[in-house]
Amino acid sequence: MIYVFLGPPGAGKGTQARYFMKRHDKLAHVETGQLFRDAMKRGSDLGEQVRQYMEAGELVPDDIVMELVEKRLVGAALDDGFIFDGFPRTIEQGERFDTLLRQKHRPIDAVVYFAISDSAVVRRLDGRRVCTNCDRTYHRTYDPPTEDGVCDRCEGELVRRSDDSPEAVRKRLQEYHAKTEPLVSFYREKGSLKRVNAEQNIEPLRNDVRDALDL
Ligand code: AP5
DSSP: OEEEEEOOTTSSHHHHHHHHHHHOTTOEEEEHHHHHHHHHHHTOHHHHHHHHHHHHTOOOOHHHHHHHHHHHHTTOOGGGOEEEESOOOSHHHHHHHHHHHHHTTOOOOEEEEEEOOHHHHHHHHHHEEEETTTOOEEETTTBOOSSTTBOTTTOOBEEOOGGGSHHHHHHHHHHIIIIITHHHHHHHHHTOEEEEETTSOHHHHHHHHHHHHTO
16 A cells, blocks of 8 residues: 655654554555655765755755655565655655656555644644654653653653754745645545544544545
8 A cells, every 4th residue: 555644744744654654564654854864864975965955944856855765665565555754745756756656556545634734833843852862753742751851762862853943844834835735736636635634632633544544
């Protein structure tokens, strides 16, 4: 199965994707933002290429993103299932992704659109904290760790993501509305869009995502 999680930054795409990944062994999570953050941590050429865009809250150029996704899919058994989280993010990426999947004879099964207001996004990103060691995500109010600032899973330090600063969040929302939101109509016209109300708390939202994925 091929699923796409589409929506603004902070809508809860990663939180939901990680939940379903844990319960479905064979499902793979392709989170382009995390792949770029890993590359930056390693100090690779790709990391250096994308750093300036990520830190400013701008989208990474389409050619760089497509190269990363194509590499990720080389030899992959698409039958096992993939959640693409935060990809595609422009109409050009959407069209190039369609071509890639056509070559592999695999249509997208569902595009889950996480609908949420900008004000809720700002609250979520303002309170988000991420473990510097294992990358687990928390929220100071909505999903707090047991001990403030410490990861429950590995006792790593919890910090704010560098692109969760108020200026970067404003830019990310602008980029989303200008370049990513048009994909909502793109996929609605293709008949694959399933809208969920992402303003809900984590558990009720999970039920709606499960229905949308038909899992
Ligand atoms: P990326 O890492 O993909 O960031 P994003 O899309 O901006 O998404 P986030 O990770 O911020 O949010 P999320 O929806 O996963 O929310 P989360 O579950 O964490 O991309 C980062 C950057 O990489 C981009 O800006 C761009 O530069 C680049 N990039 C990546 N892909 C690209 C592409 N395809 N093209 C070009 N550039 C690309 O939840 C947020 C918070 O809310 C957490 O604290 C969580 O605990 C809490 N929370 C989650 N769900 C709920 C809920 N239901 N109720 C209350 N709180 C909740």
